[in-house]
Amino acid sequence: xxxxxxxxxxxxxxxxxxxxxxxxxxxxxxxxxxxxxxxxxxxxxxxxxxxxxxxxxxxxxxxxxxxxxxxxxxxxxxxxxxxxxxxxxxxxxxxxxxxxxxxxxxxxxxxxxxxxxxxxxxxxxxxxxxxxxxxxxxxxxxxxxxxxxxxxxxxxxxxxxxxxxxxxxxxxxxxxxxxxxxxxxxxxxxxxxxxxxxxxxxxxxxxxxxxxxxxxxxxxxxxxxxxxxxxxxxxxxxxxxxxxxxxxxxxxxxxxxxxxxxxxxxxxxxxxxxxxxxxxxxxxxxxxxxxxxxxxxxxxxxxxxxxxxxxxxxxxxxxxxxxxxxxxxxxxxxxxxxxxxxxxxxxxxxxxxxxx
Numbered sequence: 001x002x003x004x005x006x007x008x009x010x011x012x013x014x015x016x017x018x019x020x021x022x023x024x025x026x027x028x029x030x031x032x033x034x035x036x037x038x039x040x041x042x043x044x045x046x047x048x049x050x051x052x053x054x055x056x057x058x059x060x061x062x063x064x065x066x067x068x069x070x071x072x073x074x075x076x077x078x079x080x081x082x083x084x085x086x087x088x089x090x091x092x093x094x095x096x097x098x099x100x101x102x103x104x105x106x107x108x109x110x111x112x113x114x115x116x117x118x119x120x121x122x123x124x125x126x127x128x129x130x131x132x133x134x135x136x137x138x139x140x141x142x143x144x145x146x147x148x149x150x151x152x153x154x155x156x157x158x159x160x161x162x163x164x165x166x167x168x169x170x171x172x173x174x175x176x177x178x179x180x181x182x183x184x185x186x187x188x189x190x191x192x193x194x195x196x197x198x199x200x201x202x203x204x205x206x207x208x209x210x211x212x213x214x215x216x217x218x219x220x221x222x223x224x225x226x227x228x229x230x231x232x233x234x235x236x237x238x239x240x241x242x243x244x245x246x247x248x249x250x251x252x253x254x255x256x257x258x259x260x261x262x263x264x265x266x267x268x269x270x271x272x273x274x275x276x277x278x279x280x281x282x283x284x285x286x287x288x289x290x291x292x293x294x295x296x297x298x299x300x301x302x303x304x305x306x307x308x309x310x311x312x313x314x315x316x317x318x319x320x321x322x323x324x325x326x327x328x329x330x331x332x333x334x335x336x337x338x339x340x341x342x343x344x345x346x347x348x349x350x351x352x353x354x355x356x
Contacts, residue, residue, distance in 0.1 A: 196317045249264050
């Protein structure tokens with residue numbers, strides 16, 4: 001995805017202000033195809049240059065700077081993989097205790113989470129998230145949405161965060177390309193929660209339709225100092241409406257960003273990612289990163305996967321981002337087949353560290 005975060009740190013006011021793994025891999029192994037490749041299938045990175053966003057300062061990047069897009073070439077067919085069918089209900093596992101390990105994840109200790117369990121109609125918890133607003137910056141990637149504050153496009157409903165993309169209210173707003181066409185929401189934990197290494201996971205039901213571009217990802221907290229992609233970006237869940245059954249897991253760094261990112265994909269054999277909730281997860285340590293769809297580790301990457309002469313930059317704290325973009329060079333714009341409103345439903349986001 002692209003990166004508009006430019007500030008080295010958040011202001012004090014802002015600072016105040018992606019379990020189902022119990023599903024056995026053997027059960028999961030009947031549902032999906034796995035595709036793993038290098039470059040050629042993912043987006044140009046989520047990070048776009050500064051703009052009308054809370055962070056300040058300078059930085060560059062791609063949801064996406066320069067408007068690059070994942071190569072539309074064919075994905076490599078992989079072996080049959082796992083992946084449990086999505087649960088259409090929004091209620092996931094009960095939240096694990098923050099002061100103990102999760103029994104479903106032996107050896108991992110919860111360090112940060114949001115269960116989105118505030119009363120219906122509430123906005124996001126501002127002690128955990130900063131909402132981003134506007135369109136400036138994302139326009140470089142040809143994105144068509146205007147990100148709104150408050151509960152207009154991001155609201156708690158039934159224990160889920162519901163992010164809605166819709167034309168409603170867009171015509172009264174100005175985007176880089178002119179009168180806005182859609183509204184949506186985006187949020188991050190920059191300056192509030194950042195962590196080096198661990199397990200980052202979210203349980204999400206995706207939208208569907210041409211032009212949809214939801215994502216759950218993490219970004220290096222030094223983006224304001226070194227820019228994008230030098231800060232590093234990891235896309236844990238990324239989907240475009242033209243491939244409704246496929247999740248993309250990608251790395252963006254210096255020398256391997258945009259259409260040249262390091263990416264893999266996981267494709268369900270039956271149904272789409274919009275049919276139910278799935279757990280999208282990343283396990284990250286000093287040796288590399290492992291991407292999971294439900295119980296299946298479909299992609300593993302390490303320093304040896306970085307192009308010769310380029311740098312592995314996943315050695316410092318990263319922060320979490322949730323967003324639902326509309327349009328863009330990679331997914332393309334919505335068309336006559338796309339229906340609105342569309343929703344991205346997030347049951348929870350949890351982050352763990354490796355326990356003693």
